Amino acid sequence: MAETVGDYVLRRLREWGVEQVFAYPGDGINGIVAAFGEADDRPRFIQSRHEEMSAFEAVGYAKFSGRVGVCMATSGPGAIHLLNGLYDAKLDHVPVVAIVGQTERSAMGGAYQQEVDLQSLFKDVASEFLVEVNVPEQLPNAIDRAFRTAMTRRAPTAIIIPSDLQTESYSPPGHAFKEVPSSPPGLAAPTMVPPESEIARAAAVLNAGRKVAILVGQGARAAAMEVEQVADVLGAGVAKALLGKDVLSDELPFVTGSIGLLGTRPSYEMMRDCDTLLMVGTNFPYTQFLPGLDQARAVQIDLDGTLIGMRYPVEVPLVGDARSTLQALLPRLSGPTDRAWRETIEGNVSGWWDTMQREAxxxxxxxxxxxxxxxxxxxxxxxxxxxxxxxxxxxxxxxxxxxxxxxxxxxxxxxxxxxxxxxxxxxxxxxxxxxxxxxxxxxxxxxxxxxxxxxxxxxxxxxxxxxxxxxxxxxxxxxxxxxxxxxxxxxxxxxxxxxxxxxxxxxxxxxxxxxxxxxxxxxxxxxxxxxxxxxxxxxxxxxxxxxxxxxxxxxxxxxxxxxxxxxxxxxxxxxxxxxxxxxxxxxxxxxxxxxxx
The missing domain is CATH 3.40.50.970 (Thiamin diphosphate (ThDP)-binding fold, Pyr/PP domains)
Structure with missing residues (x-):
């Protein structure tokens, strides 16, 4: 039998290493659902009880695997139900690809049952990449861009596929005018290091500090060892934004725990009293829990330059991935000989855990x-x-x-x-x-x-x-x-x-x-x-x-x-x-x- 568009969609997902799709069926994706049966459930169709749960499951999968989560829903109400989970992915910077059905092309614009303007519906939540596929030749490029964009921008993307297209025979793009080819699936994680001159400026600010506080978020997860080393050299304490709670062990005596409304007293006191702030991979939103705006000199490291300086006046912005940037920074750091600041932090942390046990x-x-x-x-x-x-x-x-x-x-x-x-x-x-x-x-x-x-x-x-x-x-x-x-x-x-x-x-x-x-x-x-x-x-x-x-x-x-x-x-x-x-x-x-x- 000829390969259908639905068959090709699943083949391309397998080529991207997708092992399961969190989904709920409906007639708007019947062609793809049938393809799952023909493909012996590869990737696996994981049926939730509600499309919103499918999106959340894809987000959870992506957060804990480091890979792209994939969710799928039918047209109209099914697509609408995905939105809350996809907004969760957008705001927490999680790579998720959503595949949704649409009414048949012949009925579009005819106020047909379950017809919703999906491009308008998804244009904000999937603002990094959103495409409606209307001919088979679009598919490779559409799917591959959705995955590469989700991975690179750490964001949800969406592909809309009308239901009648799903059962048509697949034909690849040709070497022709107005047809767009694609490349084999795959994308290596970027490694970015700021210029040496900026690394030197950041080191000068941090070395001048006598009461250094570090705040890490989920963007520091791959750099846990380097964060620990920087903290040791600078005699600093480390607070964790809630999404970065699992970046460092709470058994480390200088880790002050969470920060903010749900935070700890040691984190609050460290920010209140510090003279220097290093932020790594975090977009922690509550400025009132950071040092006073004229209190501390600040250095911020983030892979996304658009997020730097949003929460605190930053003297040295470093656009780069956390691990590579900290590795470049470490040889230039020299901490204070007086460890009183570090000892105060460690005493506060120890006392805090005792307090938490008593409160519990x-x-x-x-x-x-x-x-x-x-x-x-x-x-x-x-x-x-x-x-x-x-x-x-x-x-x-x-x-x-x-x-x-x-x-x-x-x-x-x-x-x-x-x-x-x-x-x-x-x-x-x-x-x-x-x-x-x-x-x-x-x-x-x-x-x-x-x-x-x-x-x-x-x-x-x-x-x-x-x-x-x-x-x-x-x-x-x-x-x-x-x-x-x-x-x-x-x-x-x-x-x-x-x-x-x-x-x-x-x-x-x-x-x-x-x-x-x-x-x-x-x-x-x-x-x-x-x-x-x-x-x-x-x-x-x-x-x-x-x-x-x-x-x-x-x-x-x-x-x-x-x-x-x-x-x-x-x-x-x-x-x-x-x-x-x-x-x-x-x-x-x-x-x-x-x-x-």
């Missing part, structure tokens, strides 16, 4: 949510992949999960959308089927889409050599982060009609799907429950009933935030007494003897 062990009703992540951190496999949802779960992930060994972790860092933790973990399992994955999610996100994706987990678990995928649900029947934002930012009491969630047993639901499932209602059950799910031979759900009134207050909360929260209490918050009690019990841990620095 504060009694709550029924369980302190901090303790959920602390107990995980005490026993997590050193090759685990951890995903977190947005909301209060992200607070505990950011502050209490201690990165070490080969642990990887991520969340929706910039879009901060609800719902990606479970599909991210599914994508991670397809990237690394031999490693355990752990999704930390709130019950709001679990009800939004996580429960449905438990079906996807149950369906595909036998494809993973290590079947451990643990979904830990912070079960408090409250849309907790927004509840606290109402209190702290708006000075408004909790509005129960918008915030309270219907109660459901996530463990019972999971058990009905054949998954391991445990309900935890007391603190003493928590550690053994983690031991059990981490030793299970199948995916598991840990349904932990926890206290919604444990405050996710930053360690550097402002007076205005505290005053707003107090006003919320005084104006009739339904949990006023309990939340005040929990706040006092938690925050007093920071003032207990033993805190260093």
């Amino acid at each position: 062990m504060v009694d709550a009703d029924p369980i302190n949510p901090m303790r959920i992540v602390w107990e995980l951190s005490e026993r997590i496999p050193l090759n685990a992949i951890v995903t977190s949802d947005s909301g209060s779960a992200a607070n505990w992930y950011a502050r209490h999960l201690r990165i070490r060994g080969d642990i990887r972790g991520s969340l929706s860092g910039t879009l901060a959308t609800m719902g990606p933790a479970v599909p991210y973990a599914i994508g991670a399992k397809f990237a690394h089927p031999d490693r355990p994955a752990i999704a930390i999610t709130g019950d709001g996100a679990m009800q939004m889409n996580g429960m449905a994706e438990l079906l996807t987990i149950a369906r595909y678990a036998d494809r993973w050599s290590d079947r451990r995928l643990v979904v830990c649900v912070l079960h408090n029947n409250d849309l907790n982060q927004v509840t606290w934002e109402l209190r702290a930012m708006g000075g408004a009491p909790k509005f129960e009609e918008s915030q309270v969630l219907p109660d459901v047993s996530y463990a019972d639901f999971a058990r009905g799907l054949g998954l391991e499932a445990i309900t935890v209602r007391t603190p003493d059950e928590l550690g053994p429950a983690w031991d059990r799910v981490l030793a299970a031979d199948r995916p598991a759900v840990l349904d932990v009933h926890c206290d919604p009134e444990v405050p996710p207050i930053p360690p550097h909360a402002t007076f205005d935030q505290a005053r707003s929260a107090a006003r919320a209490v005084l104006t009739g918050d339904p949990e006023a007494f309990h939340l005040v009690t929990q706040g006092i019990k938690t925050k007093i841990q920071e003032a207990l003897p033993g805190r260093k620095g």
